[in-house]
Amino acid sequence: MRAAAPGAWLLAVTLALGALPAAAVELEGTWHVLVHYKDAEAAHPERERWEDRVWVFEREGSRLVWIEYPIVVFQDETGRFRSLGGNRAARELHFWEPNAEQLEQIAKGLEINTRGSKRKTLTGSDARGWSSGAAARARSASVITYSETWSAEGLGDRPVFAREDVLSSARAEGMEGRTEYRTEQVEAGGDVLRGRYDRDGTRSGTFVMRRAGLVSTVKGSGLTQSERVMQVMLSQAGIRIEDREALRALLERSGRGAPPEPLRDEIRREIEAALEEQVRAQGEDPRTLRPRIDQLTREIERLLVEEGKTLAEIRRMIEAGELAL
Numbered sequence: 001m002r003a004a005a006p007g008a009w010l011l012a013v014t015l016a017l018g019a020l021p022a023a024a025v026e027l028e029g030t031w032h033v034l035v036h037y038k039d040a041e042a043a044h045p046e047r048e049r050w051e052d053r054v055w056v057f058e059r060e061g062s063r064l065v066w067i068e069y070p071i072v073v074f075q076d077e078t079g080r081f082r083s084l085g086g087n088r089a090a091r092e093l094h095f096w097e098p099n100a101e102q103l104e105q106i107a108k109g110l111e112i113n114t115r116g117s118k119r120k121t122l123t124g125s126d127a128r129g130w131s132s133g134a135a136a137r138a139r140s141a142s143v144i145t146y147s148e149t150w151s152a153e154g155l156g157d158r159p160v161f162a163r164e165d166v167l168s169s170a171r172a173e174g175m176e177g178r179t180e181y182r183t184e185q186v187e188a189g190g191d192v193l194r195g196r197y198d199r200d201g202t203r204s205g206t207f208v209m210r211r212a213g214l215v216s217t218v219k220g221s222g223l224t225q226s227e228r229v230m231q232v233m234l235s236q237a238g239i240r241i242e243d244r245e246a247l248r249a250l251l252e253r254s255g256r257g258a259p260p261e262p263l264r265d266e267i268r269r270e271i272e273a274a275l276e277e278q279v280r281a282q283g284e285d286p287r288t289l290r291p292r293i294d295q296l297t298r299e300i301e302r303l304l305v306e307e308g309k310t311l312a313e314i315r316r317m318i319e320a321g322e323l324a325l
Contacts, residue, residue: 024126024156025183025190027057027064032072032106032212033181035197036095037205042281043243049281050096054112054215064122064130066150071113073218076101109213120150129153158183159193181207241274241300242311251304251311264305271304272297 034052038045054069074080079096098106122130131151149164165177183195191211198204241247247270254263275293276286286293303309303317 025159025186025193027126027152027155027159028059029057030109030212030214031055031057031209032110033207033209034096034098035205035207037197037199037203039281040202040204043240043277047093048095049093050091054110054212055209056215060121062123064124064152065119066122066130066132066152067119068117069112069114069215070116071218073111073113074102074105075111076105078102103210106210106212110215111218112215113218118148120148122150122152126155129155154183158186158195181209240278241271242315244270244274246270247274248311254305259305264301267305268297268301271300 031054032052033055034050036048036050038047039049042049052072054072056065056067056069058065058067076099078099078101079094080092082090082092120132122132124130129151130153132149146165146167149166151160151162151164153160153162160183161181163177163179165179167176177200179197179199181195181197183193185194186192187194188211193207193209195207196204197207247267250263250267250270253259254267258264259267272293275296279286279289279293300314303314304311309317
């Protein structure tokens with residue numbers, strides 16, 4: 001009997017043994033997380049969007065600490081933001097991928113802004129999975145509670161990271177949300193994870209986690225999280241406002257001259273709704289930016305109603321940095 005060819009022998013062994021399992025993932029350390037997604041509830045659901053953040057996992061005895069930094073700063077912002085003049089910038093609407101210089105900075109260590117950071121302590125084990133515990137429920141009809149449960153499972157094969165958000169009260173039906181990062185590929189010996197991203201069934205796409213160097217506090221402009229969110233929000237608010245047919249109709253009804261107060265109230269509410277929608281599109285809670293949203297709403301209302309500016313002119317003013325807080 002002739003000996004099997006080396007290639008055929010390797011194929012037979014592979015088929016007999018099956019695919020080799022993925023190496024276990026060691027979470028401890030720092031990771032850069034990049035998400036590419038589309039938003040089914042946005043005004044333009046076909047647009048490509050991205051967001052990134054830094055996750056840090058630390059072991060404290062039998063517990064696992066998970067820290068998230070939502071504001072990531074690169075020395076080279078190529079492909080991430082476009083300048084609107086002055087110190088204003090807008091997030092690029094495409095699937096940004098880090099270039100060679102940006103990958104090098106990820107490996108060496110990124111700068112982060114501690115504003116908006118979150119920290120959770122998880123119990124469990126790598127084998128059974130980790131969780132920050134069950135969501136809190138309101139016991140009183142007059143109390144509304146908000147809680148987040150973070151979990152990490154499947155570390156021995158394909159990790160799944162999840163966030164469960166619960167807003168509840170004893171009087172009314174609660175609201176729940178879920179954000180999931182489900183790993184499909186483990187690369188580079190467990191230092192790169194790729195998979196599917198889903199947030200409440202409306203934002204869907206892919207993610208990649210890369211092991212990163214130690215982070216340091218940003219040395220740049222020192223903007224707060226609210227100021228950074230407003231920078232991005234303002235860059236696109238004009239487009240969102242211009243797209244609102246209800247606002248167009250209200251302005252047409254008002255015609256020239258001062259509209260009656262009830263109609264002006266409707267115009268104000270439409271402007272406010274457009275700005276809140278933009279804040280949510282950036283992954284933020286409008287309640288945390290209420291003073292700034294109110295201020296910008298009043299200014300846009302004044303320009304439209306009292307100065308007779310058009311929606312197109314408002315958009316150009318925002319893009320040129322003439323309309324700022």
